[in-house]
Each structure stands twice: as C-alpha cells, then as structure tokens.
Amino acid sequence: xxxxxxxxxxxxxxxxxxxxxxxxxxxxxxxxxxxxxxxxxxxxxxxxxxxxxxxxxxxxxxxxxxxxxxxxxxxxxxxxxxxxxxxxxxxxxxxxxxxxxxxxxxxxxxxxxxxxxxxxxxxxxxxxxxxxxxxxxxxxxxxxxxxxxxxxxxxxxxxxxxxxxxxxxxxxxxxxxxxxxxxxxxxxxxxxxxxxxxxxxxxxxxxxxxxxxxxxxxxxxxxxxxxxxxxxxxxxxxxxxxxxxxxxxxxxxxxxxxxxxxxxxxxxxxxxxxxxxxxxxxxxxxxxxxxxxxxxxxxxxxxxxxx
Numbered sequence: 623x624x625x626x627x628x629x630x631x632x633x634x635x636x637x638x639x640x641x642x643x644x645x646x647x648x649x650x651x652x653x654x655x656x657x658x659x660x661x662x663x664x665x666x667x668x669x670x671x672x673x674x675x676x677x678x679x680x681x682x683x684x685x686x687x688x689x690x691x692x693x694x695x696x697x698x699x700x701x702x703x704x705x706x707x708x709x710x711x712x713x714x715x716x717x718x719x720x721x722x723x724x725x726x727x728x729x730x731x732x733x734x735x736x737x738x739x740x741x742x743x744x745x746x747x748x749x750x751x752x753x754x755x756x757x758x759x760x761x762x763x764x765x766x767x768x769x770x771x772x773x774x775x776x777x778x779x780x781x782x783x784x785x786x787x788x789x790x791x792x793x794x795x796x797x798x799x800x801x802x803x804x805x806x807x808x809x810x811x812x813x814x815x816x817x818x819x820x821x822x823x824x825x826x827x828x829x830x831x832x833x834x835x836x837x838x839x840x841x842x843x844x845x846x847x848x849x850x851x852x853x854x855x856x857x858x859x860x861x862x863x864x865x866x867x868x869x870x871x872x873x874x875x876x877x878x879x880x881x882x883x884x885x886x887x888x889x890x891x892x893x894x895x896x897x898x899x900x901x902x903x904x905x906x907x908x909x910x911x912x913x914x915x916x917x918x919x920x921x922x923x924x925x926x927x928x929x
Contacts, residue, residue, distance in 0.1 A: 624646070624647045674687050691729060692735070709803055710750075716753055716859060718730040732751070750811070754795060755788030758926050759926045768828045776845075777845060780848065786911055791926070802875075805892055814875055819917055829843045861876060870895050873896065
C-alpha cells in the first residue's frame with residue numbers, strides 16, 4: 623500500500639502497476655492523523671518517506687516544514703502504536719546532522735521523535751531512522767537540472783564549486799531502507815557508506831558525457847557559479863562528533879545507537895561489527911572525492927544519463 627497527497631503522480635503510478643493486484647495506492651496526507659489511523663490497520667511495516675525536502679522552500683515556509691516534517695512524523699508514530707504495527711522506518715537526511723536550515727532541523731526532530739517512540743514501554747513497534755545522501759536521478763535531484771541546462775547549450779549553474787556531497791543511486795537507497803527495516807532493534811539511525819563527489823566535478827563529467835550527444839563541444843558549455851543559498855552547507859555530514867562514541871561500524875553501514883536507552887549488548891541482527899565506535903566524524907569534507915573520470919564511469923554504469 624502506498625499513500626501520497628499527489629493525485630497526478632498516484633494516478634500515473636497506478637497505471638504503471640495496474641497489473642500488480644498487490645499494489646494499492648491511496649490519496650492521503652501525513653498531516654491528517656485520521657487518515658493514517660485508518661490506513662495503518664493490519665499493516666506490519668510502515669516506511670515513512672513523505673517530507674518537504676527543499677532547503678530554500680522550507681526557509682521561506684517554516685510552518686509548513688514543521689507540519690509535514692515534525693507533526694507528520696508524530697502522526698505516523700501514533701498510528702503505528704494505535705494499530706500495533708511491527709516496524710516503522712523513517713527516512714531522514716544528511717541535513718539533520720548539525721543542521722543549519724529549517725529543513726535540516728525539522729528532519730533532526732523527526733529522528734528524535736522516532737527514537738523516543740521506542741521508550742513508551744510494552745511490546746510496541748520497533749522505530750528506527752535512516753540518513754540518506756543525495757539520491758542521484760531522483761525527483762528534484764541535480765542531475766535532471768544539469769542535463770536540461772546542457773541540452774539547452776548552458777550555462778550549467780552551480781551554487782558553489784567547492785561544495786562536496788555524498789551520493790547514492792535509487793537502488794542503493796531502496797536497499798538501505800529494506801536492510802534497515804529488518805536490522806533495527808529500536809531507536810537507531812542507519813547510515814550507508816557512500817562515495818563523495820564535488821559538485822563542480824559532477825557538472826564537468828556530465829558536460830563531457832552529454833554535450834557531444836547534442837553535437838556540441840564540451841568547451842562550449844559554460845559553468846556559472848551563483849553562490850550558496852541560505853542554509854546550504856559547503857559539505858555534507860552523516861555522522862557528527864557527538865555520535866562517534868555510540869556508532870557501530872559494519873561492512874556497508876554505520877549504526878548510530880540511541881543516546882538514551884541503548885542496549886549494551888551488540889545484537890546479532892547487525893551481523894559482523896567492524897568497530898564499536900568510530901574515530902572520525904563521517905562527512906564529505908573528510909572523504910576523498912571521486913575523480914571526474916571515475917564519476918563519468920559511475921554515471922554510465924548506473925544509467926543515470928539515459929533519461
């Protein structure tokens with residue numbers, strides 16, 4: 623079952639999956655607790671991905687960010703408790719770490735609500751969170767924007783060419799969600815290990831890949847630096863200094879255990895633990911970025927330039 627407030631997208635998705643009788647798509651809004659209470663009946667697992675995600679728009683409309691990104695999370699939690707849901711996973715953001723924006727602050731509060739929900743007592747749902755980097759090729763990501771600008775002959779616009787970002791593909795994001803749902807013991811934040819890119823390098827790689835397709839030389843596509851927007855960071859953080867001491871390192875993940883009520887034993891559900899804490903906070907300024915050539919290979923290998 624999928625619930626969304628975007629009628630047009632639900633209609634199109636419904637047509638795409640019309641031959642899949644197990645897929646049910648319904649209109650609803652995370653701000654409306656009565657809808658969630660009804661739809662959560664007889665549900666085993668809830669994955670909460672609804673959010674206002676654009677930093678600039680949340681800065682302009684903070685009340686809406688609070689209603690969706692904070693009150694909406696609490697509505698999900700209440701519906702899960704009321705209906706004895708087994709597991710609930712919240713998809714957070716790198717911007718929740720040391721937030722500098724309304725959007726990041728609201729996502730951090732969502733994480734805190736999910737962790738606190740495990741402390742109600744009894745045999746209630748298991749609540750956990752994941753932190754995502756930039757999902758390349760997803761709705762609202764920078765790749766479609768750069769591709770359109772290159773197709774139009776440029777310029778490609780950057781906020782600041784010194785910025786670095788964590789990246790992941792849509793299949794990576796889905797795998798993170800699926801793995802985290804069933805690994806969770808309660809209150810954790812799961813972070814997948816990701817490659818890092820510089821935004822300027824992404825623009826360069828895409829120009830070299832896409833410009834020749836339109837009969838243009840890459841040298842003909844200009845790059846304009848517009849300046850950072852309010853609340854925007856120069857680098858991304860997925861783990862901060864305070865979290866280092868309670869972060870487990872696994873092969874593909876970091877697991878941030880809750881600051882309050884964390885279990886002392888290391889559950890087998892996590893699999894082999896490489897380290898019981900980490901020494902360096904995980905941010906994109908401290909990870910070597912991919913080279914332009916490696917990035918071009920990555921974009922081709924994952925079909926990110928085929929749209």
